[in-house]
Amino acid sequence: MTYELKAIGVIHSCFKEKFGIPRQPGLVPEAAATLELLPPYNCPEIVRGIEQFSHIWLLFVFHGSPQNRWQPLVRPPRLGGNQRIGLFASRTTFRPNPIGMSAVKLERVESGVDRLLLHLKGVDLLDGTPVVDIKPYIPYADSIPNAEGGFAQNAPPCKHTVTFTDEAATRCHELSHQYPHLRIMIEQLLQSDPRPAYKEEDKGRVYGMHLWDFDLRWRVIGNQVEVLELVMVSSQ
């Protein structure tokens, strides 16, 4: 038995590639995105009253992961990448049905002629992600603070301090007109160290990730992340 899903919207996000995306929503509170509702779902009535909710669930398709490549066992990064657990005991993107769900902060609704946007924060979503459903976050049913979360009970530790070179600090300041809270967002992003666990010995290697229209470059020495530069790249 199969069921067909259609995209009701698409995500416009700062995250242009998978590397570096926060591993769960909420870990980088300043990570912003916009959900653009597609016709015929772009009429303001369809979200009437949604501003009452501080958070919403997005159900979406893991479009950046190859399909039909799931394995019964996976190695979650939280377990150091070498312990295997069942696919359904993990939030891996390689799933029989590649559907993700994220609780994100709803900042505001913007509507215009044939245009309906939800402004979001705390996202862990790749740019271009197709969204298949929006649901209000209902605290009494969705929030289970005393749930036992096994190996994922607590957020990953923010084990790094983040510093900026003078050049990176200046560039960040210049770009902050276009991207508010950019420096704070970069700090939130890098303090939990997005490198794969097995790379943690690569002292001094320069890493990069594509954010909006620039490359963010940094290196890690000990428990210190140094942001080296923000380099404009041609838009895609």
Next chain:
Amino acid sequence: MTYELKAIGVIHSCFKEKFGIPRQPGLVPEAAATLELLPPYNCPEIVRGIEQFSHIWLLFVFHGSPQNRWQPLVRPPRLGGNQRIGLFASRTTFRPNPIGMSAVKLERVESGVDRLLLHLKGVDLLDGTPVVDIKPYIPYADSIPNAEGGFAQNAPPCKHTVTFTDEAATRCHELSHQYPHLRIMIEQLLQSDPRPAYKEEDKGRVYGMHLWDFDLRWRVIGNQVEVLELVMVSSQ
């Protein structure tokens, strides 16, 4: 752009019809169900380690609701059934993509030859529901206790006391060998009054719902629910 989902499992639940199903998971803690994993998803490896988690998310198809019947505005029961809000500001089952999500309690995993069952509690799921994904409940990402939940901030009030006729009490006791905690489950189910809001003036009318292989019949007078009888019905 469309995406195809396949069922990875099917729900065996006490709820044989839509009427009376709790409106969210967790409202009836004793409501039990089993998720049977379908081949090729029925190998024990696929859920290895899932017992670490007290709760899991199920993503499923609202198979009991007619498809493609969504409207931009809906009237949620929590608002008395006469105030309209946007479809995406509600958890209505009439959605462009009829996908539901429920956080349920994982009691235990049962595996045998070609057989993998997850025993669940606190469900709000219709018997026969096709499940398309299982994810562990991750407290740090999924639980947002201080989220603002608008009209659905708190659980619906348990405004009714539940009593049993002698006949119903005896029958309940007899059936409790087969269905443990049956009486408590019925009390949890009826104390929030599953009748539609606009029916609340139907004093004394007998209501019924199909649970497992019997019909549960009750009436409401004032803020008192009286369980009248449990009548065996032929199995489907």
